Every structure is written in structure tokens, then in C-alpha cells.
Amino acid sequence: MSEPEPDSEARRIAGQARDRVRFEEEALELADQVYRVARRLVGSREEAEDLVQDTYARAFRSWRSYTPGTNMRAWLLRILTNLNIDRGRRVQRSPDMQPLEETDYYLANRVAESQGEQALEQEKVVESLSQDSIVNALSSLSHNFRDVVVLVDIGEFSYADAAQILDVPIGTVMSRLHRGRRQLKQRLAEEATA
Amino acid sequence: MSAADDCEKCEELLQGFLDRELTEAEHELAELHLNGCDYCRRRYTFEASLRRYVKLTAAERMPPGLMAKLVQLRGTDPQAQS
DSSP states (O other), X not given: OOOOOTTHHHHHHHHHHHHHHHHHHHHHHTHHHHHHHHHHHSSSHHXXXXXXXXXXXXXXXXXXXXXXXXXXHHHHXXXXXXXXXXXXXXXXXXXXXXXXXXXXTHHHHHHHHHHOGGGGGOHHHHHTSOHHHHHHHHHTSOHHHHHHHIIIIISOOOHHHHHHHHTSOHHHHHHHHHHHHHHHHHHHHHHHTO | OOHHHHHHHHHHHHHHHHTTOSOHHHHHHHHHHHHHOHHHHHHHHHHHHHHHHHHHHHOOXXXXXXXXXXXXXXXXXXXXXX
């Protein structure tokens, strides 16, 4: 048996410190993207800042549970959405029992009715919506719907990633996305066709 | 299958199509219909620009100062050796 290297323990510690620093740097590079999602999940800038700080505090403490090479942004968002729920947000009962409103073409049909079929091909119709109305429409969605719409539409996560982040089946992501987007379009319809 | 049935099927595929989550077969089905149907194509165009615009409009950059606060949280791993 070979002599244990006197400095092997020191080397192990140094290796861990390097891994930790690498993890922290990679996580910090994602901060802006994490904030963008957080900002639309909660009502105010202050809340979003708090939530992101709590998320990073927890991530830096439990960096060992992250598997290198996997999707770190999804890993961070999973911490963030869990913290957001822990902060006293009650999970609403059976939101999926609501009837499916209108159709996916609802907003487009309303625009076509009021401004003609050709209007659908003009960017300016969409661009006439104000930032406030979009932000308000998003924040008026119930939490379960808002989570998936924000993760997929703002965070650009795949259905599979969103399902993993929220710990729900992929079919649930798809149906909440469907209903959430329909509600969003209904809320935007008034302004779009005014 | 009538044209109306095709439009209904196309609407069903709208979300997955724009999210790039359709199977190859479903994607082809939607494209085939879109190539021949002005009604659905205009609605897909509209929906695609709406998504782009919502994403652009709802995006808010991280406030200045937050990054510095996050950097301060580094090295708080309780097991980390100093």
C-alpha cells in the first residue's frame, strides 16, 4: 500500500473550492434571466429582488445538490418557484376545473372582426397594446396559470423543463398553458379591438 | 375530412406548433394545412407576433445593485473551508 499523500486532503479541499467558485460564477451569469422570470411571477420589483436574493442564498448553500452539466437555469427556477410558494402563496384548489374559455383564435377573431382579416398580418395591431396592459393581464392570471405562462413565454422553458420546475406532469403544464393563454388573450381583447 | 375539420385540427396544434413542441408528423400536418388556408395562416402569424411582443414587453432587466447583493452571498456554503 502506498504512503497516503500528505497533501491529498488539502488538494481535495482546493478542488472543492474550485468547483464551488465555478458553480457560483455560472449561477451569477444567469441572474438577469432568473430575475426576468421572478419579476413577472410576483407583484413588485422589491418582491422580485427579495425572491432572487433568497434563491441565490439557498443555491449557494446547497450547490452540491446541483448536477454539473444539467440545466442550471431550470435548477435555479425550481428553487425560486418553491420559495415563492413557501412565502405564503396558497396553492389554489382545482383551477383546472374552470371551463375552457373561448378558442385559441379568440383574440385574432376579435381583431379580424373589428379591423378586417388583413390586419392580422400587420405587426402594428399587436404593437398597439400597451406595456401596462400586457403586464396587468399577466399578473391578473391565477398563480397556477401565471407560473406556466411566465416560465414558457418569458423564460422560454420547454414543457418538460416547466414540468420539472413546478413538479407537475407535462400534461398539466400544457393544459394550464392553454387556459392561461386564453385568459390572457381575453384580457387583451378589449384593448386590441378598441 | 372537410376544410372546417382541418381548421379545427390546426387550431388544436397552434400552441404546440408555436412552442416547437409538436411531433414531426403533427408539425407536417399543421404546415400542410397552413400552406393552403389563409384563415389559419393569418391567425398563426398574429399569434406568433403576439408572443414575441409579450415576451419583449414583459421583460424587465435586473435592477442595478442587485448583482452586487448576489455576489455578497457567495461563499456562504456552511461546509466550505476557509
